[in-house]
Amino acid sequence: MKGPYKFYYWPTIQGRGEFVRLALEEARAPYTDVARTKGGVARMTNLMQRKGRGSSPFAPPFLESGKLLIAQTANILIYLASRHRLGASGEEARIAAHQLQLTIMDLVAEVHDVHHPIASSLYYEDQQAEAKKCAAAFVDERIPKFMGYFERELAHNGGRFMVGRSLSYVDLSIFQVIAGLDYAFPRAMKRLGKKAHPLRALHDRVASRPRIATYLASERRLAWNEDGIFRHYPELDR
Numbered sequence: 001m002k003g004p005y006k007f008y009y010w011p012t013i014q015g016r017g018e019f020v021r022l023a024l025e026e027a028r029a030p031y032t033d034v035a036r037t038k039g040g041v042a043r044m045t046n047l048m049q050r051k052g053r054g055s056s057p058f059a060p061p062f063l064e065s066g067k068l069l070i071a072q073t074a075n076i077l078i079y080l081a082s083r084h085r086l087g088a089s090g091e092e093a094r095i096a097a098h099q100l101q102l103t104i105m106d107l108v109a110e111v112h113d114v115h116h117p118i119a120s121s122l123y124y125e126d127q128q129a130e131a132k133k134c135a136a137a138f139v140d141e142r143i144p145k146f147m148g149y150f151e152r153e154l155a156h157n158g159g160r161f162m163v164g165r166s167l168s169y170v171d172l173s174i175f176q177v178i179a180g181l182d183y184a185f186p187r188a189m190k191r192l193g194k195k196a197h198p199l200r201a202l203h204d205r206v207a208s209r210p211r212i213a214t215y216l217a218s219e220r221r222l223a224w225n226e227d228g229i230f231r232h233y234p235e236l237d238r
């Protein structure tokens with residue numbers, strides 16, 4: 001058995017942590033979502049300030065595996081993939097998966113910046129005018145550009161998986177991105193269509209995988225909310 005792992009992320013949001021939770025769930029890896037246990041947030045913040053050997057995380061999510069403390073979402077995923085067959089094997093496929101995941105994380109950062117274009121430390125209400133401008137460009141230009149890219153990559157790989165010939169963590173992450181964009185920008189995402197779009201079909205295939213379906217129906221899956229990265233503000237959804 002690989003693990004058990006200690007997983008650290010903010011306890012009330014899906015955020016970037018969800019990409020890791022999905023991988024842990026699909027792998028059926030034993031893990032504790034530490035910040036969701038009593039005193040867990042303090043333990044998480046202490047680890048970011050730890051002294052001594054090894055590097056400390058700048059920000060959650062991070063994963064403790066034995067003596068390793070691994071931060072950066074894409075870095076955690078590449079680690080889990082090698083231990084749990086969640087990624088295509090071979091150098092080319094490993095690099096391709098990591099490349100796609102880093103691009104997904106770029107998109108996630110842009111999603112965050114739509115509602116916080118000036119500063120993360122300010123309330124949304126204090127940067128709403130700028131957010132509106134940012135959202136217009138994001139919806140009109142960036143969503144189609146990212147979706148077009150991921151769609152081409154999926155088609156290029158045969159249409160079923162983003163990389164390789166079996167499910168990888170990238171497929172799980174595409175599921176999360178589509179689900180998140182559907183929540184945050186339902187009107188803009190209507191352009192993808194209900195069923196026929198290949199990325200939506202991939203989303204649906206991932207959602208119906210038994211372990212993912214069980215997870216999504218469990219209390220471990222946090223509800224979307226307006227504290228996370230994918231936020232639904234109707235005024236930002238054109």
Ligand SMILES: N[C@@H](CCC(=O)N[C@@H](CS)C(=O)NCC(=O)O)C(=O)O
Nearest residue numbers: 015016059060061071072073074105
């Ligand atoms: N590039 C990092 C970003 C990590 C990150 O920004 N984490 C957020 C939560 S989703 C955070 O807590 N940031 C605190 C900060 O930036 O000060 C990753 O992909 O894991």
